[in-house]
Amino acid sequence: MVKSLLHWLALTGLAFFVSSCVKTESTLLHIQGQTMGTYYQVKYVLDTNQQNNKKLSIETLQAEIDKRLELVNDQMSTYRPDSELSRFNRAEKSLIVSDATRRVVEDALLLFKQSNGAYDITVGPLVNIWGFGPDKKPNKVPSDELIAEKRKIVGSQYLSVEGNRLSKSIPELYLDLSSIAKGYGVDLIADYLQQLGINNYLVDIGGELRVHGFKPANEQWTLAIERPVAGQNVQRLIHIGDNAIATSGDYRNYFESDGIRYSHTIDPQTGKPINHKLVSVTVIDKSSMHADGLATAITVLGPTAGLAFAKEQHLPVFLLVKAGDDFIEQFTSEFEPYFLEEK
Numbered sequence: 001m002v003k004s005l006l007h008w009l010a011l012t013g014l015a016f017f018v019s020s021c022v023k024t025e026s027t028l029l030h031i032q033g034q035t036m037g038t039y040y041q042v043k044y045v046l047d048t049n050q051q052n053n054k055k056l057s058i059e060t061l062q063a064e065i066d067k068r069l070e071l072v073n074d075q076m077s078t079y080r081p082d083s084e085l086s087r088f089n090r091a092e093k094s095l096i097v098s099d100a101t102r103r104v105v106e107d108a109l110l111l112f113k114q115s116n117g118a119y120d121i122t123v124g125p126l127v128n129i130w131g132f133g134p135d136k137k138p139n140k141v142p143s144d145e146l147i148a149e150k151r152k153i154v155g156s157q158y159l160s161v162e163g164n165r166l167s168k169s170i171p172e173l174y175l176d177l178s179s180i181a182k183g184y185g186v187d188l189i190a191d192y193l194q195q196l197g198i199n200n201y202l203v204d205i206g207g208e209l210r211v212h213g214f215k216p217a218n219e220q221w222t223l224a225i226e227r228p229v230a231g232q233n234v235q236r237l238i239h240i241g242d243n244a245i246a247t248s249g250d251y252r253n254y255f256e257s258d259g260i261r262y263s264h265t266i267d268p269q270t271g272k273p274i275n276h277k278l279v280s281v282t283v284i285d286k287s288s289m290h291a292d293g294l295a296t297a298i299t300v301l302g303p304t305a306g307l308a309f310a311k312e313q314h315l316p317v318f319l320l321v322k323a324g325d326d327f328i329e330q331f332t333s334e335f336e337p338y339f340l341e342e343k
């Protein structure tokens, strides 16, 4: 997960150190809430002629942001039985959906093709039997028969988009946008802030971030790539400019059975959770939606094929790979300019 440094420092008790160094007229405003099963936060700076604008009051902005995030849930959540996505999942053949859902599904289909099927939003039935879906079952390993049965109904080749109509060629097809909807939500809120003329912001939904402009005193937004070890939480500090950043990792959402750790990321080839030494994948892109999907795609591909894919596509990607009790960093040359300091 990537975090804004202020968030980190607040956690580690160093917030005072940072804020005491910064004395400016514009202040950093902060909105936070819950969405998509996780937290969200928006930090932003208003310029002097925006500060007395009632339309830009923190309360109004929060209400507008919540409204937009609610809409995304109503469109793309498999946790809501009446969402567009759930209605499509129940449909025999097809459903006309919003522009938003169509755009996300189209990007997901592009990633399916680019990743040779490693990234596949039709993986939902497999996600569900492993206990990572909306009807959380007790965490146990499903039988090989059940896995084989569900694998038959997984495959984005059964899904098509024409205008706003999503169609399936098998009635059981079931989509899961959990790997990309948070990123879409970040873009939606960031674009909304831009529309309002707010150019200095950080939008964060559960560790998927997009930043633009500066903090007060023209400071850059400093982000941290997490090191998943108790007590030493920062692996790298980065400045990403006006970009989005997404991280996928298996160290937060997993279950353990007989001492084996099962990740929530499923390899559609095997029907099982990925099983390799990749701890986290961090991707920088203009689009938070695309970065979110890409991070999941590279996670499925694994350290070797994932890095090869990132290099081939010239993507700024950073991998943390487990090596014994330690971690090894691997990154593409496109990622290097974002590091705050050499290692």
Ligand code: ADP
Binding pocket: 118, 119, 120, 121, 123, 127, 132, 176, 177, 178, 179, 180, 247, 248, 249, 250, 253, 264, 265, 266, 267, 268, 292, 295, 296, 299, 300
């Ligand atoms: P996180 O940011 O929480 O690590 P990701 O963005 O990596 O999450 O998405 C993980 C979720 O994506 C899983 O919980 C599951 O719902 C879904 N998923 C699992 N495997 C795949 C896959 N191969 N392709 C697309 N989505 C997947």
Ligand code: MG
Binding pocket: 178, 179, 180, 246, 247, 248, 291, 292, 293, 294, 295, 296
């Ligand atoms: Mg993702």
